[in-house]
Amino acid sequence: MAESIGAPEGIIDDFDVRAFVLDRLASEELDGARVCVIVPDATRSCPLPLLLGAVHEALHGRAAAVTVLIALGTHAPMSEEQLAKHLGGPYEGFDIRNHEWWLPETLVSLGEISAERVAQLSEGRMRQAIDVTLNRAVVEHDVCLVIGPVFPHEVVGFSGGNKYFFPGIAGQEIIDFSHWLGALISSAEIIGTRGITPVRALIDEAAAMIPARRLALCLVVESGRGALHAASFGAPEDAWAACADVSAQTHVRYLDAPVRRVVSIIPEKYDDMWTGAKGFYKVEPIVADGGEVIIYAPHITRISAMHPEIEQLGYHCRDYFVKQWDRFSDQHWGVLAHSTHLRGAGTWDPVAGERPRVTVTLATGIPESVVRGANLDYLDPRAVDLDALAADPSTFVVPQAGEILFRLR
The missing domain is CATH 3.40.50.11440 (LarA, N-terminal domain)
Incomplete structure (x- = not known):
């Protein structure tokens, strides 16, 4: 014991x-x-x-x-x-x-x-x-x-x-x-x-x-x-x-109802998206279907120095890889896992394509071309008004995101 x-x-x-x-x-x-x-x-x-x-x-x-x-x-x-x-x-x-x-x-x-x-x-x-x-x-x-x-x-x-x-x-x-x-x-x-x-x-x-x-x-x-x-x-x-x-x-907080938009403010101890993605993982359960998570981290300027292949692979839901496994099985599986974790839940089939449950938007120092090339949405961090977002009843702002998990009751 x-x-x-x-x-x-x-x-x-x-x-x-x-x-x-x-x-x-x-x-x-x-x-x-x-x-x-x-x-x-x-x-x-x-x-x-x-x-x-x-x-x-x-x-x-x-x-x-x-x-x-x-x-x-x-x-x-x-x-x-x-x-x-x-x-x-x-x-x-x-x-x-x-x-x-x-x-x-x-x-x-x-x-x-x-x-x-x-x-x-x-x-x-x-x-x-x-x-x-x-x-x-x-x-x-x-x-x-x-x-x-x-x-x-x-x-x-x-x-x-x-x-x-x-x-x-x-x-x-x-x-x-x-x-x-x-x-x-x-x-x-x-x-x-x-x-x-x-x-x-x-x-x-x-x-x-x-x-x-x-x-x-x-x-x-x-x-x-x-x-x-x-x-x-x-x-x-x-x-x-x-x-x-x-x-x-x-380390677990509970909400009574899902929210349309979450803004995760990423602390500086996470210096790339490989680690800063925890700001998405910990809030995904409280986002309504069709909602959005904004990762706000102006200090982050790269997706990953140690795993640059993620920029070419992009972010995709699990089914995107599982249902096309012959295309992706030779990739580093840890990179595939990171990809699915930040993209979140979703579906894929050869006809309808990929349908993520929520939108993931990066408001970071990563260039727009890199963000969109990695299959995520982009927002200029200079255009983000955190006070206005905090006052919006449909938005939930999380300071120091990445360690506290948010769930629905």
Whole structure:
């Protein structure tokens, strides 16, 4: 069982957070151990300077070696300046690294999940063997300690726990595989789903193959600020489950009726549409059929530096790909998944073509030709009057969009 502190309606004092981390790590057999600490990148709200400061106090001079590994998934690497701001420090004796997912020599295969087992875990949606490839750190350290928040998530239901291994520090093949499984279920259906979803089941199965002992400090973070509502420490499965229960109460807001238009104001921690698209995922459930989501982010000037192919592929609903699979099966499935997540629900057939449920409009710094070329609508951000939109009874404006999920009662 995981040990937990906090509650959905409260905020934990920093002193109590530090004491909790110190106490939990003191209770673990870490003397002389090589410890890999896996943490999120800057796209997640998380008080890492507070937490890593406590981890450093608990492990420096006690553990034989400590590596802090940034769980990028397939995001862009963080610079030394960005890391210093994100992590705090300095942390004497700690080796801080980005997960270099694009370098095959940094990865190791842990084995294979069979096609038959994949079919069971995916509830029949997929049936092919998958190579479980992960950052080499998992075989070079005795203990892997995950530190990261739990939020409603478009691929897995609720993020956190073993998700910091897959996709956090995984190879691209299994990242693409798990994301496409989530896309087959659809973002609108899986996001904020409690319990073990098919994607979570696949992730847990893969994580069980890690040779190092796995621990997790899971967190429920106040969105946009970084204060903690709750924290749980233990096996990743247990700590995650405890925090997912709290996140379901803290990070989900309910509306009584659908709205015609939503304006999602994207915070600057999302610096491209690959990450800023969370401003769509979290509001899609409350938009009326035929409605519109405006992604307002003047600071975003590109769709994705790490996945430029999305500009040629464009954004399309799930059926567009599934019903033309012979055209798209050789694309990176993670890119296809991102495409469907931002395009949202819809239909496609060879006669009527594509019919999205809602309109997605980008009011960003991305050039109009790129936006329209990617099959989205364009709005000049200079023409957006946020005050007027907020006063419009048919419009719902979401500040700091991307972490709070909105649903209908």
